[in-house]
Amino acid sequence: MKKKLLCTMLSAVMLFSAVACTSNAGTSTEPAPTSEAVSSAEASEEAEDLGYIYGETFYSEEPVKYTMAFSDASWYPMTDQWKTDGVFAKIKELTNVELEITAIDSGDYDNKIALSVSAGDAPYIIPKVYDESKYVDGGAVVPVSKWTQFMPNFTNFVETYDMEADLATITRNDGNYYRLPGMLEKPLQDYTFMIRKDLFEAAGVDVPAIEKDWTWDDLYDALVKVKAYMVAEGMCEESDYIWSDLWCGAESGQQSGGNLLKLMGYTYGVASGWAVGDCMMYDEASDSWYLSSTTEDYKEFVTMANKFVAGGILDPETFTQDDSTATNKFFRGETAIISTNRGQIAAFNSGLQEALGEGNYETYLCVIPQGSNATMAENTRLENGVMITTKAYEELGEEEFIKMLRFVDWLWYSDQAYDLIKWGIEGETYEVVDGKKQLIDGWFCGGLGYGDPTPDDTEDNKDMRLEYGYAGGNFWYGHTVAQMTDNFTPETQDFCDRVSSYRGLRAINPPLASTPDENEQLNLWMTPLKDKINAWTLNFVTGKKDINADWDAYIKDCEASNSQSVVDLYNEIHSR
Numbered sequence: 001m002k003k004k005l006l007c008t009m010l011s012a013v014m015l016f017s018a019v020a021c022t023s024n025a026g027t028s029t030e031p032a033p034t035s036e037a038v039s040s041a042e043a044s045e046e047a048e049d050l051g052y053i054y055g056e057t058f059y060s061e062e063p064v065k066y067t068m069a070f071s072d073a074s075w076y077p078m079t080d081q082w083k084t085d086g087v088f089a090k091i092k093e094l095t096n097v098e099l100e101i102t103a104i105d106s107g108d109y110d111n112k113i114a115l116s117v118s119a120g121d122a123p124y125i126i127p128k129v130y131d132e133s134k135y136v137d138g139g140a141v142v143p144v145s146k147w148t149q150f151m152p153n154f155t156n157f158v159e160t161y162d163m164e165a166d167l168a169t170i171t172r173n174d175g176n177y178y179r180l181p182g183m184l185e186k187p188l189q190d191y192t193f194m195i196r197k198d199l200f201e202a203a204g205v206d207v208p209a210i211e212k213d214w215t216w217d218d219l220y221d222a223l224v225k226v227k228a229y230m231v232a233e234g235m236c237e238e239s240d241y242i243w244s245d246l247w248c249g250a251e252s253g254q255q256s257g258g259n260l261l262k263l264m265g266y267t268y269g270v271a272s273g274w275a276v277g278d279c280m281m282y283d284e285a286s287d288s289w290y291l292s293s294t295t296e297d298y299k300e301f302v303t304m305a306n307k308f309v310a311g312g313i314l315d316p317e318t319f320t321q322d323d324s325t326a327t328n329k330f331f332r333g334e335t336a337i338i339s340t341n342r343g344q345i346a347a348f349n350s351g352l353q354e355a356l357g358e359g360n361y362e363t364y365l366c367v368i369p370q371g372s373n374a375t376m377a378e379n380t381r382l383e384n385g386v387m388i389t390t391k392a393y394e395e396l397g398e399e400e401f402i403k404m405l406r407f408v409d410w411l412w413y414s415d416q417a418y419d420l421i422k423w424g425i426e427g428e429t430y431e432v433v434d435g436k437k438q439l440i441d442g443w444f445c446g447g448l449g450y451g452d453p454t455p456d457d458t459e460d461n462k463d464m465r466l467e468y469g470y471a472g473g474n475f476w477y478g479h480t481v482a483q484m485t486d487n488f489t490p491e492t493q494d495f496c497d498r499v500s501s502y503r504g505l506r507a508i509n510p511p512l513a514s515t516p517d518e519n520e521q522l523n524l525w526m527t528p529l530k531d532k533i534n535a536w537t538l539n540f541v542t543g544k545k546d547i548n549a550d551w552d553a554y555i556k557d558c559e560a561s562n563s564q565s566v567v568d569l570y571n572e573i574h575s576r
Helices: 002-016 040-044 087-095 106-119 152-160 164-168 197-202 216-232 258-266 296-310 323-331 345-356 390-396 398-413 415-423 490-502 516-542 547-560 563-575
Strands: 064-072 097-105 125-129 180-183 192-196 280-283 288-291 337-340 363-366 382-388 430-433 436-439
Touching (some): 064 106, 064 398, 087 398, 097 106, 106 125, 125 398, 152 180, 152 398, 180 398, 192 197, 197 216, 197 363, 258 296, 258 337, 280 563, 296 516, 296 547, 323 337, 323 345, 337 345, 345 363, 382 398, 398 415, 516 547
Parallel strands (some): 064 097, 064 125
Antiparallel strands (some): 125 382, 180 382, 192 337, 430 436
16 A cells, blocks of 8 residues: 555656656647656655666566567577576566566467457567557557656657657557557668679679669669679579568568568558558648559559569569578578668678688678659658557556556666667676777677677677577667667668668658547458458569559459548548
């Protein structure tokens, strides 16, 4: 009772004092604090009575346990060592919180989470959520915007970097948002293509000289030259493909074409691949929404993607194979281009070095070609985020639920936790030299840009990602530009500078304030419609369907699956 009373008193103080947290304007239906986040020192004054301290640091006097889902990637799968000596052990050591992990293969993560939520046995904390809409109306997840006043690190970032407008894009008709997103100071292009620069140059293609304004047709022409060179040198046969892409197939492509079709689609102003979402786009000129999947831009997009397959460049197995198959082809020198992101660059160079030998290759991160526009694929400052299930509130009770939110706030939004998750332990895995973090000798990490990518095979050289779980995608996202780039190699930083110079930002679609009934109706329509669009898209791209001959049949199939009803309802909601 004493703890509950003190917690309540503190909440009242937070609402009205100068040490209160920032509110998310326009997102909450209840009063919320409007000033700075509570400092660790001030919070610590109540630590004895509350049973924990909060702010930049979180620590529970009594050991606690929270259940959490974990998207387990095959390229760095979770091991028991992560719990005994790695990232989860360190989290427990620093906070006195034990995370009871439900590890789910990343390729089936969304489906398994949906099933567990539906069955009522989902964990309390669910990270790595891209679209929470299907969980909201049934009441399975908490409207977290009603609780962010208890999250000083989150609210401080919102205030400091003016994130209110960004959060409005995920705010629903009830005035709340239902996931805690990763937040960026500004957008950075993460996913791109790594090319074998040595092969392109040998084929007479100077990518750095042409990439500023190059198009997908230009990339196609370049790859035709590269393939001709590889065939002439006996590196492959004419029947072989020299592009077999990652994150598009059975493991992580989500039956949508994954990363490749996301990146290419955005350059044509359409939603596809990982970004397919609800397939809808907003046209500012007409102030209306439309289904991008049935436009002429979409037809141009799939025609271009099919050109790479039909021309013997892009392997159609890209859209069905496991991720390791794609990377191994690249490492062996069978392909000349592959999708990557900043977290994989070191691992890619390590794989190439092991397979081909040092000095026998040169890589380059190229700017994504233009389609019908010259914008970056990334345009938002929000990333995937964390959902909190209603089950957590019901089982913990309000006071302990708030305590858990304090922990979540620390783990995903504090500078202290960010450094821990990304770099490990200062003095143990990394050190700061001249103001810059660097891994200590004996440590390397496939998820960081720095560190020895090809260490000797001894116990003295440890991969902190594979063995201990640091630099993992369930935690490491968002924050400031300085934090996001503190591991950038000159190669990565050069890529980011070129993208910022060569490409602009796309406009962000406005929020859609739909009611629960409207959401339910949209989900009923969109689920089968999206599945149909994805299937048709992959058939067009791989040549199983003829784009010109079968286009009208595709449009009719979409119309039969309520495509026009979706558009009409979107615009009805938008007009309110």
